[in-house]
Amino acid sequence: MSLRGKAAIVGAALAGCGEAHGKSAMEITVEAVHGALADAGVSLGDVDAIATCQPLDTLSGLTLAQELGLNPKFTMNNRMGGSSFLSHTLWAAMLLELRLADTVLICYGSNQRTASGKLMTALDLPTYEAPYQPMFPLSSYALAADRHMTQFGTTREQLADVAVAARAWAQKNPEAFIRDPLTREDVIASRLVSDPLRVRDCCLVTDGGGALVMRRAETAKDHPRPPVYLLGGGEGTTHRDISEMPDLTVTGAAQSGATAMKMAGVKPADIDVVQLYDAFTINVILFLEDLGFCKKGEGGAFVENGGIAPGGHLPVNTNGGGLSCVHPGMYGIFTLVEAVRQLRGDAGDRQIDGAELAMAHGNGGVLSSQVTNILGTESTL
Structure with missing residues (x-):
């Protein structure tokens, strides 16, 4: 069924x-x-x-x-x-x-x-990670970012471009919490929090x-x-603790996205607008790869120089995302609300003309749980 x-x-x-x-x-x-x-x-x-x-x-x-x-x-x-x-x-x-x-x-x-x-969490540090006193969950994402940079040559500038794109969308959204201009240089110069991630690589509180x-x-x-x-919809769960993640560069989005798109009968090229859970800049790069918008290892090149910003080749996080619009602990429902607004034509200055298919994607834990929804207008039935 x-x-x-x-x-x-x-x-x-x-x-x-x-x-x-x-x-x-x-x-x-x-x-x-x-x-x-x-x-x-x-x-x-x-x-x-x-x-x-x-x-x-x-x-x-x-x-x-x-x-x-x-x-x-x-x-x-x-x-x-x-x-x-x-x-x-x-x-x-x-x-x-x-x-x-x-x-x-x-x-x-x-x-x-x-x-x-500040971030409020009911979770205790995992047993085998606690002795190293990581910043939870930030250091888990920093670990994934460092691995991606080492394995594929992803650069600090490319990570920064994710945050810059989010801010450019936020400047079109009167509901976004932060709308000040942001440049690649601003992101790279911001305070280092957990190497290689800096403050502007991190979501709002x-x-x-x-x-x-x-x-x-x-x-x-x-x-x-x-x-x-x-x-369409699909889920993928790969681990609970980042120390147990099978591959730091591959998330369960590879499973959830494939399942969702198969049910919907669509492929990545059909999607008009994408809403991703961007708790950290590395998330967007990983998810774009795993969801099939680009090949593994090419996410950095995909996002650089405004690739996902207004006027780029793929509109991503058109409300400003968790990086610049809103992030009250769990961001997933906001991907859905923004997708609904885009498909209704209610997104104001950030509206994507003719949007009929949207992808909303949620992330839980430390890249642990991935869930993808494909949404469409009546014309897509």
């Missing part, structure tokens, strides 16, 4: 992005929920399944149901880090196709910036939340906004 085109996102919203002073993570989540429901023209009482993953609440599905006053038929709380929400869309599509639910709510919220100003409403395709056109259909 294929899930291609069986379910659609009919509502999407953001809330509290940047700094949401005085609001808890759950309050940001609930604000996003009500925004998405209003966008979909759906009442709260219609929701019969929820999926969430809150920053420090391991029972956040139960907390959310209580907070919203819901008695859902299904509650999903599978927690894989930032990739969780792109997995939630697949579970939602299955529930809807099997008619076990009619309206699925997917949501997230975090007050990471105003609550602490912000508040923010997002929510999506999903329903069956057969009713998707009954809502106020154009539906965005889930055409």
Whole structure:
């Protein structure tokens, strides 16, 4: 049974992005929920399944149901880090196709910036890594970046170009947290944090939340906004701890992307716009390779000199990504919201003309969990 085109996102919203002073993570989540429901023209009482993953609440599905006053038929709380929400869309599509639910709510919220100003994690350092006192998770990504540079000749300048491209997109997005000009030289001159990654190679620490409403395709056109259909999805899990990653230059995106595109019946060249989880600049290079947009080892050349910036050969992270727009701990849901906006034609100055196919890709753990969604307009069914 294929899930291609069986379910659609009919509502999407953001809330509290940047700094949401005085609001808890759950309050940001609930604000996003009500925004998405209003966008979909759906009442709260219609929701019969929820999926969430809150920053420090391991029972956040139960907390959310209580907070919203819901008695859902299904509650999903599978927690894989930032990739969780792109997995939630697949579970939602299955529930809807099997008619076990009619309206699925997917949501997230975090007050990471105003609550602490730094990354908050409920994870302990892995046993075999703790003695080396790495910066978690930063040093794990630095390890992957160093290996990629050593093995393929990827340069500091190419890593910097990922951050520069993200900032150029952010300057077109009034909701982006940082919109100041950024050059390759600025990135390279910024403070070294975990060699070879510097401050500007690292994602923001912000508040923010997002929510999506999903329903069956057969009713998707009954809502106020154009539906965005889930055409394909796939997952790939390779490890939990970076010390156990089979190959530091190959992620589970090679599996998740291939599965998603096979289901959708598309290839990388068909995709109009790409939203990648860019917690660090190396992520974008790795994912572009593993998802098939370029060959392994050629990601650096693919992104350099504005390759993924406005006017480049592939629009990537058109909202500014986690590097310049928003990153409240888990960024995955924001890839989906931006993809929806692009396919609806709602992205303002950063809109990609004629966008009909979008890829959203989430990363969880330390390159551990990869989940890919292919989304499309009605014309792609």
